Amino acid sequence: MRWGARGGVGGWVGSGRDSAAVSPAAPVGKSVVPAPRVETIASSRCLVARVGGDMDYVTAPVFRPRLRELLSRGERFVVLDLSRVQFCDSVGLDMLLDVWRRADGSGTVLVLACVPQALRQIFQVTGADELLRVYDTVTAAEAAMGV
Structure with missing residues (x-):
């Protein structure tokens, strides 16, 4: 996965829509953008949700309600596994902060x-790392929550 800088203030990074990630099955010149998805994973200790695809203004209508739905399940502890997020812009960051505020x-x-390194850098530059707790693995996140 290649992470590159986007233009504008803040320099959002990712491999999203500005890159041409072309598969052999895709028509020439068309980029393949992974569908947004939130998959819950069975865990006896907490709710783990694996988030995948681009988190941006295009996918917000799909992601925002799915992330909010996770909270409606009534779980005390929720881990978002962002290992499959390939791109995140300011709208994606806003979605993460929104779900964190609602959870809190x-x-x-x-x-x-x-969390991919480039997304961690976005958290640091924007100060989101002061609110969002980030762990290297799901296991480490579960252990930190004492579950």
């Missing part, structure tokens, strides 16, 4: 795991 307000502990 409802007494749910929400943490992030397996």
Whole structure:
């Protein structure tokens, strides 16, 4: 996966829509963008949700309700595994902060795991790392929550 800088203030990074990730099955000149997805993974200790695809203004109508739905399940601990996120712009960051605020307000502990390095850098540049707790692995996130 190649991470490159996007233009504008903040220099959002990713391999999203500006890159031409072409598969053999795709018509020439057409980029293949992974479909947005949120898959829950069975865990007896907490709810683990694996997030995949681009998190941006295009996928926000899909991601935002799915992320909010995770909180409606009533789990005390939620881990978002971001290992399959390939691109994140300011709207994607806003979605993560929104779900964190909602979780915090409802007494749910929400943490992030397996965050790509480029996305960690976005968190640092924007100050989001002051709110969002990030762990290297899902196992480390679960251990930190004491579950």
